[in-house]
Amino acid sequence: MGCGMGKSSLQEKKCTRVSIYSVPAIRAALLIQRWYRQYVARLEMRRRCTWNIFQSIEYAGEQDQIKLYSFFGFLMDHFTPASSERNLISHIFRENEICRDTEWERYFCYKDIEVPDSYTGPHLTFPMTFCGVSKLVEAFKQKQQLHARYVLQILGETWRLLRILPNINHVSVCQTKEITICGDLHGQLEDLLLIFYKNGLPSSEKPYIFNGDFVDRGKSSLEILLILFGFLLVYPNDLHLNRGNHEDHIVNLRYGFTKEILGKYRVHGKKILKLLQKIFSWLPLATVINDKVLVVHGGISNSTDLNVVSRVDRHRYVSVLRPPKVVHQTLNGNRNEGDNGPAEGRRRVRSLTNHSSALPQRNSLPRRSLQNSSISHQLSSSVEDELKRRRRLAGFDQTYKNANGSDSDSDPDFAEAPEANGHDWKQIVNLLWSDPMPQNGCISNEVRGGGCYWGPDVTEEVLGRHNLQLLIRSHECKQDGYEFCHNRRVLTIFSASNYYEVGSNRGAYIRMGADLVPHFIQYQASRTCRDLTLRQSVGWTERSALRALREQLFVHKSDLIRAYREFDPHHTGKISMRHWASATETVLKLGLPWRVLRSQLVSRTHYGMVDYQQWIKELSITEPKLEVSDTSILETMYKNHSNLETIFRIIDTDHSGLISLEEFRQTWKLLSSHLKMEISDKAITDLAHSIDFNKDGSIDINEFMEAFRLVDLSAHG
Amino acid sequence: MAPKKVEPKKTEVKKVEAKKEEPPPPPKPAEPEPKPPEVDLKSIVVEFTPDQVEEFKDAFSLFDQTPTGEMKITYAQCGDVMRALGHNPTNNEVLKLLGRPKAEELNIKLLDFDNFLPMLQHVARSKEQGNFEDFVEGLRVFDKEGNGTVMGAELRHVLATLGEKMTEDEVDRLMAGQEDANGHINYTDALRHSRGGV
Numbered sequence: 001m002g003c004g005m006g007k008s009s010l011q012e013k014k015c016t017r018v019s020i021y022s023v024p025a026i027r028a029a030l031l032i033q034r035w036y037r038q039y040v041a042r043l044e045m046r047r048r049c050t051w052n053i054f055q056s057i058e059y060a061g062e063q064d065q066i067k068l069y070s071f072f073g074f075l076m077d078h079f080t081p082a083s084s085e086r087n088l089i090s091h092i093f094r095e096n097e098i099c100r101d102t103e104w105e106r107y108f109c110y111k112d113i114e115v116p117d118s119y120t121g122p123h124l125t126f127p128m129t130f131c132g133v134s135k136l137v138e139a140f141k142q143k144q145q146l147h148a149r150y151v152l153q154i155l156g157e158t159w160r161l162l163r164i165l166p167n168i169n170h171v172s173v174c175q176t177k178e179i180t181i182c183g184d185l186h187g188q189l190e191d192l193l194l195i196f197y198k199n200g201l202p203s204s205e206k207p208y209i210f211n212g213d214f215v216d217r218g219k220s221s222l223e224i225l226l227i228l229f230g231f232l233l234v235y236p237n238d239l240h241l242n243r244g245n246h247e248d249h250i251v252n253l254r255y256g257f258t259k260e261i262l263g264k265y266r267v268h269g270k271k272i273l274k275l276l277q278k279i280f281s282w283l284p285l286a287t288v289i290n291d292k293v294l295v296v297h298g299g300i301s302n303s304t305d306l307n308v309v310s311r312v313d314r315h316r317y318v319s320v321l322r323p324p325k326v327v328h329q330t331l332n333g334n335r336n337e338g339d340n341g342p343a344e345g346r347r348r349v350r351s352l353t354n355h356s357s358a359l360p361q362r363n364s365l366p367r368r369s370l371q372n373s374s375i376s377h378q379l380s381s382s383v384e385d386e387l388k389r390r391r392r393l394a395g396f397d398q399t400y401k402n403a404n405g406s407d408s409d410s411d412p413d414f415a416e417a418p419e420a421n422g423h424d425w426k427q428i429v430n431l432l433w434s435d436p437m438p439q440n441g442c443i444s445n446e447v448r449g450g451g452c453y454w455g456p457d458v459t460e461e462v463l464g465r466h467n468l469q470l471l472i473r474s475h476e477c478k479q480d481g482y483e484f485c486h487n488r489r490v491l492t493i494f495s496a497s498n499y500y501e502v503g504s505n506r507g508a509y510i511r512m513g514a515d516l517v518p519h520f521i522q523y524q525a526s527r528t529c530r531d532l533t534l535r536q537s538v539g540w541t542e543r544s545a546l547r548a549l550r551e552q553l554f555v556h557k558s559d560l561i562r563a564y565r566e567f568d569p570h571h572t573g574k575i576s577m578r579h580w581a582s583a584t585e586t587v588l589k590l591g592l593p594w595r596v597l598r599s600q601l602v603s604r605t606h607y608g609m610v611d612y613q614q615w616i617k618e619l620s621i622t623e624p625k626l627e628v629s630d631t632s633i634l635e636t637m638y639k640n641h642s643n644l645e646t647i648f649r650i651i652d653t654d655h656s657g658l659i660s661l662e663e664f665r666q667t668w669k670l671l672s673s674h675l676k677m678e679i680s681d682k683a684i685t686d687l688a689h690s691i692d693f694n695k696d697g698s699i700d701i702n703e704f705m706e707a708f709r710l711v712d713l714s715a716h717g
Numbered sequence: 718m719a720p721k722k723v724e725p726k727k728t729e730v731k732k733v734e735a736k737k738e739e740p741p742p743p744p745k746p747a748e749p750e751p752k753p754p755e756v757d758l759k760s761i762v763v764e765f766t767p768d769q770v771e772e773f774k775d776a777f778s779l780f781d782q783t784p785t786g787e788m789k790i791t792y793a794q795c796g797d798v799m800r801a802l803g804h805n806p807t808n809n810e811v812l813k814l815l816g817r818p819k820a821e822e823l824n825i826k827l828l829d830f831d832n833f834l835p836m837l838q839h840v841a842r843s844k845e846q847g848n849f850e851d852f853v854e855g856l857r858v859f860d861k862e863g864n865g866t867v868m869g870a871e872l873r874h875v876l877a878t879l880g881e882k883m884t885e886d887e888v889d890r891l892m893a894g895q896e897d898a899n900g901h902i903n904y905t906d907a908l909r910h911s912r913g914g915v
Contacts, residue, residue: 024858029880031855032872034807035848036883036891041800048779438782578771593775608768 047538049596051479053545054500056590057552059447061642065254066449068643069321071674108159108275110152113268124150126157133230134201140223141193148268151226155275158229161236162282168310169240169287171207174514181209181295181510181518183474183482183493184244187218187257190525191497191507192227198521199509202231202239209287211474211493212244212297212432216255218496222264225276243283243314244297245432245450245475249273250319253649254642259702262655270655281318285309285431288468292516295472299434299490300462301452302442304427312424320429321450435476436485436492456486463489470516481508481522497524501544503536546600552588553601554619555638559587564612574609633683636675641705644671648701658698661688756814761835773837776802777830789827792818798833799840805848806840808881814839856904865905869896 115123122139124132124146136146173179180199185192202208210228215221231239245251252258261276262269286296286309294306433451437443440455463471471490477499483492497507508522553560563583567575575583580602581594602610603618637644647667652659659667665684672679688699765773780790780798790798796811812818814836818826859867859875869892876883876891883891895902 025875026879028855028858029875030807031851033876033881033883034805035852035855036887037796037808038800038803038805040887040890041797042803044797045776045779045801052779577768581771581775593779595772595775596779 043538045596046542047479049593050504050538050542050545051500052592053549053590053597054504054541055477056592057548060590061254063447063449064643065251065646066321068646068674069250073322104278105156108152108156108271110149110156113147113149113152115147115149119147121145121147122150124153126153128154128157128230128233130201130203130234133227133234136230137193137196137201137227140189140220140227145264146223146226148265148272151222151265151272152268152275154226154229154233155272155279157233159275159279159282161233162279162284163315165236165282165284166310167285167312167314168306169284170291171209171240171287172290173207173512173516177205177207178511178513179207179209179289181211181472181493181512183211183495183507183509184213184477184499185210185218185224186213186246186496186499187215187221187224187260188496188499188525189218189220189223191495191523192224194497194507194523194525195495195509198523199511202235204235204238207235207238207240209240209242209289209295211295211472212242213246213474214241214244215257216246216252218256219260221257221260240287241283242287242295242297243280243285243432245320247280247283248319248321249277249280250321254646258649258655262657273655277318278315281315283314285314285428289512290514290516292468293470293472293512294463294466294468296431297473298430298432298451298475299436299454299473300458300471301426301430301434301454302458302461304430304462306466308424309427309431312427314428317425317428320425320432433475436473436490438485456489459486459489470518472510472518477505478508479505481506482510482520491518498526501541502526503538504541504544542600549592549597549601550619552590553584555635555641556587557616557619558635560584561612561616563587568612573613574606574611577605577608577610580610580612633679633687636671636677636679640671640675643674645701645705647671648705652701657701659701661697661699664688664699756836756839758814758832758835758839761838763834763838765834765838765841770834773802773834774830777833783827787827788830790833791824792826792828793823795828795833795836799837802837804837804840804843806843810840810843811836853904860904866901866903869900869902872902 121144122135124136139146171179180195182195200206208231214224214228218224228239228241232241246255246257249258258273261273265272286294286306288294288306430451433445433448435445435448435451435453436459437453437455440457442452442454442458445451445453459471463469469489472493473490474493474495476492476494477496478492478494481494481497484490485492491510493508493510494505495507495509498504499507503524506522506524508520510518510520512518560583563586564575564580565571567579567583577595577598581598584594585592598610602615604611644667647670648659649655651663651667665681665688668679668684668687763770774788777790777798778788780794780801781788782791783789792815795815796806796808799806799811806814815828856867856872859871861868873888873892876888877885892902897903
């Protein structure tokens with residue numbers, strides 16, 4: 001065969017091909033391969049770093065929110081009904097206002113709302129038809145806005161339909177009818193449109209399951225809801241919606257949906273929000289396909305029992321964040337080994353756990369629920385003292401009840417939360433907030449602050465107990481839009497592409513037929529990013545992540561300097577890289593690989609030392625648009641931007657976007673109590689006065705928040 | 718058995734993929750290990766500074782997918798982590814350091830940081846790192862007309878069949894967006910953008 005290299009026939013076939021290429025060619029191939037593999041590995045490291053930055057900041061935000069809400073819960077449980085400050089927030093706990101359905105129908109009536117001739121958006125007729133919904137989809141594609149009258153109409157119809165649906169939908173697929181399953185959309189209409197384009201619109205031949213988190217973060221949450229509800233009304237047996245953790249008005253306060261509605265519907269926004277609140281509580285909790293595949297937004301826990309879930313009164317849980325009222329003497333001393341309280345940091349996102357001392361004890365952690373969370377270990381220490389201190393900080397009046405005898409203390413409106421709901425509530429929280437973990441066991445999810453982490457053994461047990469073969473869930477962003485774990489028994493599906501940044505990840509959806517084998521279709525919404533090279537997409541996402549990280553560093557300036565100074569007793573202004581990394585982690589608690597990031601955050605080092613004074617100065621992120629004398633308040637402001645906004649929006653009960661000076665002051669008091677820090681009255685008054693009051697002494701929340709939004713001045717694209 | 722040409726400069730290059738196990742490799746001038754068949758990890762003195770080691774730990778933890786940050790990676794990841802840290806071992810070198818594990822073991826067996834470090838040190842000492850210029854030289858071999866372009870199809874074929882073969886996926890990623898309408902890749906242009914790589 002003319003093979004110069006080998007004589008045996010075994011080698012012949014290979015040699016024939018190989019002999020076409022000389023040794024230099026082989027050498028060249030090896031060089032290229034070797035270099036390329038290194039290139040890819042280095043990119044991969046950057047990508048992982050970037051991913052972790054985004055996830056840490058995202059989950060830290062969720063945890064913050066839950067802590068804030070737990071704090072409110074604490075206030076609600078421990079102060080007299082008389083206190084006016086309590087009234088500021090009590091309405092958010094009035095979850096099940098006793099109101100008959102007819103009253104609601106009257107309240108949400110759209111009939112008096114006129115659609116003016118000048119309206120150029122789509123007109124809807126009811127009952128909803130396929131044509132009607134397609135028209136709606138087209139209109140949203142053209143970026144039109146649906147009139148409030150029609151919005152209320154669709155929502156009203158949806159509410160009526162959802163009320164008769166069970167907690168768990170049972171669907172079947174057969175030879176001729178495959179089902180499509182989509183994960184989180186988070187207000188990204190482009191992705192939904194892309195899915196419809198690739199896969200077709202929902203119909204009785206084309207059933208869909210949407211697995212929660214339709215809203216928040218993206219700009220078109222309402223449009224997505226209206227489209228999904230529209231199809232639900234037309235094909236109630238073929239369009240299935242599962243509730244996600246973001247289908248929750250408290251979460252919406254922080255993550256943008258509330259703001260979106262109020263911005264788009266200035267007159268009727270409040271009503272729309274109220275109606276959505278009820279609708280969210282009526283969304284089904286899970287879907288089961290062919291009695292074999294469970295589809296739920298978050299996941300499961302070792303106590304998940306679908307029989308219990310199918311019997312709960314799901315609509316009682318308007319916000320899944322709020323546990324039902326519980327008599328506190330049951331709080332056992334289940335204190336954590338100091339590894340999770342509000343003062344304690346966040347744990348690193350699971351897959352990159354911290355090699356610190358807290359972790360080896362993980363297996364011995366008792367199972368905890370949101371109820372026994374951060375509040376508990378404060379209470380089990382000197383309760384009286386703690387209460388006194390908090391009340392003083394919050395400016396509440398001095399009489400209070402004993403923590404243990406809380407029943408008569410309650411707001412009359414939520415006396416009806418029965419004890420039994422404790423268990424039901426846990427079932428629901430776990431379904432909506434949990435995440436899988438690689439190790440066996442089931443522990444509470446400290447990173448998010450709600451639900452649990454469950455392991456492969458729990459998957460086997462729960463699936464086995466229910467005679468199921470696969471769990472499909474969403475809730476976590478995945479690079480490729482989907483990911484298996486737990487021996488391919490758990491499948492995560494995520495449908496919001498470019499979630500963190502352009503090019504950060506693909507979205508995906510599942511097609512499943514009678515064989516119950518999932519097939520994946522992946523996509524990325526923006527046309528530009530499909531053609532990005534690996535390097536470009538990593539680069540964009542990375543730049544964005546670093547910007548977000550620099551913001552975090554900026555808002556913690558003072559704490560960082562203080563921490564650095566501890567390593568710099570002689571005030572040289574310089575510390576070693578090792579100390580820099582350690583101090584930064586202590587302050588930010590994001591669990592990030594600081595040494596790896598250092599080269600991208602700190603431009604210059606001198607002989608391995610970081611000039612921290614200079615570096616902090618260079619982190620110029622923003623100039624405040626308002627003159628504020630007290631810079632510490634400014635920092636608190638930046639650090640607690642989201643918390644502050646959440647509190648504002650809660651206080652703004654009529655959703656007018658305005659709060660009074662007095663309410664403004666109360667907001668700060670609440671915040672300072674939550675953060676356990678003192679903010680002087682004078683400082684608050686000064687702050688208030690520095691704002692331009694133009695409306696009878698009320699403050700426009702949006703304007704105020706805008707003034708303090710962080711803008712990266714140092715960024716150059 | 719194909720006779721192996723030992724190139725004095727590039728020691729690993731001559732390995733044509735063969736079904737049989739490698740015979741003990743001939744002595745390599747660049748590598749200081751005492752025993753030819755296996756690398757004696759215990760005899761390697763780690764010379765990295767403590768700061769460097771800390772940085773490696775951070776990078777190592779990025780690839781750690783064990784439940785509670787046991788600071789372990791799979792054997793399959795070992796080469797990538799070394800590359801991520803700026804070194805450039807061939808797959809074969811990595812397998813040797815790992816003790817020639819079986820294919821099924823690669824994704825199962827775990828390596829902790831303390832055992833990884835001497836391997837990294839060994840690789841760091843290797844003079845045959847393979848740099849950017851080598852890569853360009855490599856491409857030039859396939860530039861038949863000497864005009865700064867290579868045929869995309871040929872490159873694909875070569876990378877997937879020769880040397881330490883790349884998978885289809887890897888080749889696709891490498892080529893993404895590089896080929897023009899005629900299937901040519903102007904590599905000088907492409908390289909200008911990624912000079913020095915990452």
